[in-house]
């Protein structure tokens with residue numbers, strides 16, 4: 527496979543925020559079904575023509591920056607202690623009340639971090655979401671904070687699905703990323719507890735030049751964990767992630783084809799995060815396999831069409847600042863002073879991210895722009911312009927009726 531691409535010198539944006547995100551994501555329905563109180567499954571909010579103008583499908587709430595791990599790639603630059611300006615329990619209730627303003631079906635809230643388990647009021651906040659009819663998922667870190675009792679309490683409070691991260695197929699590899707020995711073992715145990723608790727599990731895996739050769743072994747391991755979904759997080763150069771290297775566009779394309787092949791045999795769904803071009807590859811492959819548009823739209827990848835930073839996704843940082851995603855450090859306002867519904871529906875950053883006609887470069891003239899649209903976070907990280915082409919996608923769109931390649 528090709529060498530990883532280096533970031534161009536000086537390509538970083540000046541702005542650096544405590545970005546984003548997490549867990550069960552991307553428009554795939556967890557098999558958790560409904561919930562008492564009329565709470566729908568993940569993905570209840572649907573787009574109109576691939577545009578999520580009314581409401582995001584997912585609100586990622588970074589409940590705290592505090593985390594017992596020290597991941598080399600952490601976008602949040604998580605730290606051991608809780609920040610003094612993190613949203614209080616009461617402010618959390620206010621945020622949930624604001625989310626009701628989107629109307630039904632409500633967005634699904636992912637309690638992420640840092641490590642949300644570091645908040646002693648987590649069960650209270652989850653229960654508050656449930657009481658309001660808002661669905662909830664959990665994106666915790668695998669540390670000693672996690673116990674079977676805590677997972678049972680969170681399930682009882684209303685958590686519908688959970689994610690864990692696994693960035694290496696062995697303890698040596700995974701723990702080297704996570705900065706704390708024993709994290710691999712803890713993750714495997716936590717997966718078992720999720721099972722026992724009846725929490726459908728998604729596993730997230732980071733894609734960098736270092737993890738790329740290990741992905742087949744990680745994929746094999748996924749079969750032992752009883753997961754519903756494997757989500758591959760393609761590195762975004764934010765936070766501590768600026769010290770790592772992305773894979774090359776050629777490797778990304780190769781990986782997307784490999785993932786499509788795996789998706790046909792795997793007993794779990796496969797999705798990508800910040801690599802929306804997987805959808806282009808999947809569409810081409812499914813079309814070649816004889817599937818029509820309706821059949822493609824009904825697949826797990828099809829149900830995520832259109833979802834990307836700011837379109838179907840909103841991120842609330844620990845201190846209340848609102849971003850189009852945790853990987854895109856463009857603050858639009860703060861829940862302490864602004865209404866999240868107004869920010870999502872009307873702020874120019876959000877509306878601009880939903881207007882694919884303004885996208886530039888290859889993404890701007892790509893026939894897949896509405897379903898894909900590229901990683902806006904990566905475009906911003908590389909160029910400082912959120913509307914630029916995603917530099918990881920090698921697709922050259924057709925000009926004047928030519929076939930793209």
Ligand SMILES: C[S@@+](CC[C@H](N)C(=O)[O-])C[C@H]1O[C@@H](n2cnc3c(N)ncnc32)[C@H](O)[C@@H]1O
Pocket residue numbers: 546547548549593599600601602638639640641665666667689690691730731732759760761762763764765766767
């Ligand atoms: C932000 S974390 C929050 C949940 C929890 N702390 C964890 O690490 O699993 C959610 C996911 O984002 C991934 N992630 C963090 N920083 C990233 C970056 N710079 N690029 C891509 N993915 C990243 C993590 O590996 C993790 O799977």
Ligand code: SF4
Pocket residue numbers: 802803806888889890892893894895896898899900901915916919920921923
């Ligand atoms: S050019 Fe942009 S919109 Fe087209 S497939 Fe690539 S990333 Fe997606």
